[in-house]
Amino acid sequence: MPASARKNTRRIERENTVDEIYERIYVAILEHRLHPGTKLGEERLADIFGVSRARVREVLARLAHEQIVELFPQRGAFVAKPTKEQARDVFEARRLIEPAVLRRLVDTLTPEKIARLRQHQELEADAHRREDKRAMVRLSGEFHTLAAELAGNSALARTMRELCMLTCLTIFLYDAPTSTSCRNDEHELIIDAIAKRDRARAEKLMLAHLDHIEHSLDLDSHAVDVDLEAIFRE
Numbered sequence: 720m721p722a723s724a725r726k727n728t729r730r731i732e733r734e735n736t737v738d739e740i741y742e743r744i745y746v747a748i749l750e751h752r753l754h755p756g757t758k759l760g761e762e763r764l765a766d767i768f769g770v771s772r773a774r775v776r777e778v779l780a781r782l783a784h785e786q787i788v789e790l791f792p793q794r795g796a797f798v799a800k801p802t803k804e805q806a807r808d809v810f811e812a813r814r815l816i817e818p819a820v821l822r823r824l825v826d827t828l829t830p831e832k833i834a835r836l837r838q839h840q841e842l843e844a845d846a847h848r849r850e851d852k853r854a855m856v857r858l859s860g861e862f863h864t865l866a867a868e869l870a871g872n873s874a875l876a877r878t879m880r881e882l883c884m885l886t887c888l889t890i891f892l893y894d895a896p897t898s899t900s901c902r903n904d905e906h907e908l909i910i911d912a913i914a915k916r917d918r919a920r921a922e923k924l925m926l927a928h929l930d931h932i933e934h935s936l937d938l939d940s941h942a943v944d945v946d947l948e949a950i951f952r953e
């Protein structure tokens with residue numbers, strides 16, 4: 720095999736797929752390691768992940784489709800910076816969708832589903848004990864996505880995933896930098912209500928929970944410089 724072909728084989732072996740790069744960027748944003756407004760340079764990301772710029776563009780297009788990334792002609796891709804108005808829209812949508820998610824979840828409840836929720840709650844509690852802020856913020860968002868997945872409606876689950884990510888960006892922009900997105904004990908109370916098949920209480924707790932998150936937001940945003948290479952360095 721000629722040297723150039725061997726080199727190509729090695730490159731393909733260690734090349735990251737679109738899914739992998741998407742997931743790395745998605746989790747970095749969810750964990751607040753990548754901040755709203757950060758420029759996602761094609762060339763730098765291509766270098767970091769060892770892939771072509773075309774592949775990076777594919778990932779960025781997918782993130783843009785989910786409103787996680789904003790694309791500007793001539794300027795490139797940036798982590799989305801939802802405005803206050805968009806933030807209010809996100810909470811309005813969540814207040815409509817999440818009670819429906821919980822109703823469906825209670826109607827289709829199984830011991831396995833409750834076990835999954837309890838397991839997740841345990842992970843959240845553990846992250847709190849370890850004071851692992853990155854895990855706390857990611858897991859608190861994932862609780863809501865998990866509830867939608869367990870409710871068994873794929874369209875609701877997809878929508879919740881997007882709304883949770885937008886909430887995550889909003890919290891970073893408009894909340895105190897040290898706080899996390901959800902209070903762990905409120906998730907526990909919601910799970911207890913679901914386990915008792917108490918739809919009304921579960922819905923009421925969820926709406927109160929969303930109110931608490933929305934009311935914790937303020938108008939100050941925080942501009943921060945970031946080092947893309949450091950964020951993705953293994």
Ligand SMILES: [Zn+2]
Nearest residue numbers: 859862901902
């Ligand atoms: Zn929550």
